[in-house]
Amino acid sequence: MLLNTLTLHTPQTTSEAAKLFKELEDSKVLAGGTFLLNSLKLLKTKGTRTPKNILSLAKVADLKGISSSGSNVTIKAMTTITEIFESQTITERFPILHTICRNISTTPIRNMASFGGNLTCRYTWTELPVAMMALDAHMYFMSPDGTGSVLSAEDFFKNNARSEYLFTHATISHDPLARLAYRRVRKMSEVDQPLLSLCVKTSFKGSQWSQTRVVINSGTAFAQRDYLLEEFLNGKTSGSNLGHEAMNHLTVAIYDTRSTEYKQHMFRVSLRGAIEDLCKSN
């Protein structure tokens, strides 16, 4: 047997799932399974004990789908990465999400991996956290009594991506003035896992940068904003030198946690490229 003996719980509704999420002891959530199943197999091979209960979300139909209401778009937790990039709503309103999801790993992984899994799995290198923070997404969680709570994506990652309740969906608001640029650097040739990902968002007032968000996923910590760089960029006018000048206004502690000069350099190259893309788009 590939896995140790376990009890599989298969709720059919979000409220049943939310109850089990809180009440089951010694348990793990199974969404698309791309991380969890591998880790359960690996732990068994190493002889390490694995959780007794697995809470599968596969049969919870109301945890799937993308919908919109006015300028708000909702993405539910069990929507797959493929469904996100194939969604017309996402492609039209948030082309950056279409691009990011289209480039995640391979087709089999994208067909299984869920939006919720990418945000809540607590691996520090997955790519949707930076986009969700740049877009100022709000993340919704359901408690066992069926009431919900909400956190900004930024607060969720500041809290080290921990939550005591089931993640159900996120909402993002479409701002027609916002422009976003995204960069990822591949870690190794064998497995397409990013070394870093980052997203820069600004809303231009004429040619001036405003409400800028610079969000970095360093791979060694959860996604975080570079407030110093944002402060420098706000009020600046787009120009050919802005990307270069911006490099003197970084919160270096974010980037210099990486072990080698090459990695530290790649952050600067990527950030500068993203800022230059935005200058050209204005």
Ligand SMILES: Cc1cc2nc3c(=O)[nH]c(=O)nc-3n(C[C@H](O)[C@H](O)[C@H](O)COP(=O)(O)OP(=O)(O)OC[C@H]3O[C@@H](n4cnc5c(N)ncnc54)[C@H](O)[C@@H]3O)c2cc1C
């Ligand atoms: C070979 C490979 C390459 C990959 N490359 C990339 C890449 O390039 N870029 C990238 O961004 N990602 C990449 N991934 C990550 C992939 O996107 C994740 O595997 C995925 O995000 C996890 O989603 P899942 O639905 O499979 O989660 P699962 O493996 O099913 O679950 C993982 C954990 O997430 C948590 N969880 C899931 N859903 C919920 C919920 N609704 N509420 C609370 N907790 C929940 C639980 O703790 C759960 O145990 C790669 C993965 C693999 C295996």
